[in-house]
Amino acid sequence: MNALIAVIRRDLLLVMRRKSEVLTILFFFMIVTSLFPLGIGADTALLRKIAPGVIWVAALLSTMLGLQRLFASDFADGTLEQMALSPTPLGLLVGGKITAHWLVCGLPLVLLAPVIGIQFDLDTSTLGVLILALLIGTPILSLIGAIGAALTLGVRGGGVLLSLLVLPLYIPVLIFGAGAVYAQSVGLDTTGHFSVLGALLALSLFFAPWATTAAVRIAIE
Amino acid sequence: MSTTSSNRVIHWFKFSSPATFYPLAGKLIPFFWVLTVLFGIAGLWISFFVAPVDAVQGQGYRIIFVHVPASWMSMFIYIVMAVWAGLGLVFNTRLSAMMAQALAPTGALMAFLSLWTGAFWGKPMWGAWWVWDARLTSELILLFLYLGFMALQASIDDPRRADKAGAILALVGVVNVPIIYFSVKWWNTLHQGASVSINKSPAMAHTMLWGMLLMALCFWMYSIAIALMRVRTIILERESHSDWVRTLEEVK
């Protein structure tokens, strides 16, 4: 447990020293969501309709941008190898890094989303569902994305390749996450969506760290 | 070196070495091509000369005789590919990973054919070249999964690392395919999309089923033949420095 906290603290400390790395991701999120009204038109009814999809796709893309930095710097300077050699289970350390990634890349999106939602004229209850859905969804994105990040460690063209690998796997989260927000906005029940999101979270909590650890081992051997 | 003729028991594990599998695959390939042609002729015969005109869709429905086999094969090959990749990961065998690598392009081709024929089927029937139907959309995502697998393997220089990374990706993918399919199906019903369905016509004629089955068998035999051909080439490429390759007939 101490090792887990230590890893999270270390990653957060490293981020604090280079705040711009994560602030740029948040700016990307804001800019991308602003592009859609600019491209489509500012009709409020239309914006309300496309908001769930737009915000979720922007969240997906922003998370992916942040995935690069999950393992890359530790891989480059050999820290990752040291982690693999340490007595603490690598899975635990990897889990810590993923948690730190979510705290830094996912949670701010959750907090920023209602602001974007207001830009798209979503009502309060829909905003609430948006926050909750992203709260459950962004950890899933970090978990699944970590697998891709580990697989593409040190690989040429890694960033774009990572997107190609991970985006198809994000689709279920996108469908049910955006679906929940959309359902709330038209007054339908959202329990089904949240059940599936919860199931996806449980599934990824179980399998993703394991797959990520295997991929990390393959990358460093 | 293992002996071949005298024992009655076939030691299958001896074929897990590229050196012994190479000649075996070479002998099997013509056999599968013959089956491909036979099933193909039978299937095409039924598709065009036996299966009756559809009441609703006219002659255009005959596209299902390539669309459905291609879809089935694209999904089947993905599973087989993931199994081979998984075996390679668990048993640390190069040949299993090479089989997975050999299957991927054919699977991607099948997925593409499924989408292509789906579009050409959809246009006259439903008026649009592309409909966000659950099956077509899932097929598109499957194509992305294939392309991702191939791209990952192509980007990693070290072949063993590429094998293992690809295996993890394939296994993650195979677990996700049902989840993706379920999600897309749900999404489709929610948004009231069109449904490219062959079940619309009442009680599909027996001949139609036979046609699809025979064409599916044709595609299956084809895939095996192609995979064996490709894996032999991959073996030559990856094992080029070993003695047995250097003493092969074809390179002397």
Place this chain on the structure above:
Amino acid sequence: MWNSPAEFFEMGGYALYVWCSFGVCALLLILEPLAINNRRKAIVNRLKREIRAEKFDKEGMK
């Protein structure tokens, strides 16, 4: 079933769609083995060259 070859090719008005579908299938299913053959020839030729080069190297030492 078909009264004439012309009728067969016409496919009840769906000629474009049916033949584009079957045609592209046939095309790709023929191109794929040809592509593999090319790849195989490339590696076999490369191996032949390498083996010849090694032989010359060895004989050159005599």
